[in-house]
Structures are given as C-alpha cells and as structure tokens.
Amino acid sequence: MDQASDTALAVDIGGTKLAVGRVDRAGRLSARRTGPTPARGDAETMWERLAALVDEVRLGDEVVVGVGCGGPMTPDGAQVSPLNIPAWVGFPLRDRLAGLTGLPVHVDNDAKALALGEGWAGAARGVRDYIAMVVSTGVGGGIVVDGRLLDGAAGNAGHIGHVIVVPDGRTCGCGARGCLEAEASGTGIRAATGRDPAEADQALRRRTGTLVGRAVASVVNLLDLRLAVVAGSVALGYGEDFFAAAQAEVDARCRIEFARGARIVPAGLSDAGPLVGAAAVGWRGEGVDVGVGIDRR
C-alpha cells in the first residue's frame, strides 16, 4: 500500500449533495461525480443514490475507500447519523460501502477530513500545527498538532463551533449562549437578521470575520498553532471583508510571544477539498501517512 500509483475512492456526504471521486497518492482528484442529496425518502433511497454514484466512478483498481460525512457518528465511523440527513440515523455506512466495493472503508467527520486534505495538498501544506475549519450552514473544524490529526474521546476534537465568542450572546442549538456557531454560521446569521446570509452588508461580513478570528485566537493560544485555514460558503462568500477582520482579531488577541504572527487564510482546495480530505481519511485509516505536516516543496 505504498505504491505511488495507488488510488483511493473518496466519498463526501453532505446535506445538499453527495460526491464521489478518485484521488491519487499526490492528492489529485479525478472522475468526480456529484448528485443532490435526496430531500425525502428513507435510508435505502439515500443509500441507493450514493451506491449509484460509487458505481459510476470506480474503475476497480482502488485500494481503499475514504469517507467524509457530517456528524454525529460512532467514534469508529461505523454508524453515521448526520444532522442534515434525517433519513440516516445510526446508518451502517462503513459496512455497506465495504460490501459494495470489497475494499477497506474508513469514515470520519467532514471537518476533520478537510483538515487532513488541506495539510496534504492545500493551504496548510508543510505546516505541522494548524486548524482547518468550515464556516457555512454550521461551523466545524479539525486540528493538526505535531503533524497529527486530533481525534478526542468521541472523535470530535477540533469542533470549534461551540467556543464562546459573545458572552451571553445568542442561544445556540447546543443550549449554551454565544457559541461561534450561533453567531457566525449561516443558520445563526439568518436567525439573527431574518435574511439570506449572502445578503450581509459589509458590517455584518466584518463582524462574522471578527468572531471567527476570536475563536481561532483562543485555539491558537491554547494549542500553539501557526495557521487557520477556513473553508465554507459564508467565509469564502464574505471574502476579503471577512478575512481582513479575522486576521485583525487574531493579531489583537494572540499576544503571547509564541502565538504572535499566526495567520488565518482561505482554504486552498476549494471545491475539491472534501473529496481530497475524504481520501486522506482512507489513507490514515490504513496507516499510510499522506504527508501532513511535511514540507515537500
């Protein structure tokens, strides 16, 4: 399993679309197919749609399947219950994919997959200590320290969405107040403004960036990170307004000597990120180091 020609079958399962592709050992994506996540129907309807995509993409020479999927899931990824896919509650995704493909299958949450992908072939390439996060409908993240992805007791390490950024702020879905997800996610912005998050004015774009920067600063200060890479429709859609405000907040809050100079930047893989990350989950599951934290330039 150390041949440069080895290919992973990558699967990304989201609330709005399903995606499958082939990813080589250099992190290059090919043969991508996507389809809408069925809006209704039972667990088997959803599975049949995914299985059809897998069969369209695979050529038979793949050696592992890697999956990025919304949480929650069991710590080993055997059963998934994505919040944004109500038809799947405790769905045995790993075993079903193994049965379909005859390959080893590894499943992890999509934000952790993104972190691996960005370290392998994206904006965090060559960086040993970073957080990768998604700011879109919700907020999630994954953290690499010492070149290794953190898992945590139940596999949720890096879930930055519930770091408090506004004391006594908006009530979050988790029950706490002022969580980053309640203040800066698309869902939170829509609830606060009554409008499509894409219509945010400059002040709101900057506020969202500031709050993301605030959460990132706490994590940088805690874990001695150097970099935060941010993906997701809210962050990337808000663009320079968002990232300038986020960097200014990081600069203002990361004052202890080791944390100074930390950067917050857009993710580098754009829409290939979820599948490249999913492939990295597969390789990681097989014990293959794709080279996160290694500078190969």
Ligand SMILES: [Zn+2]
């Ligand atoms: Zn919360």
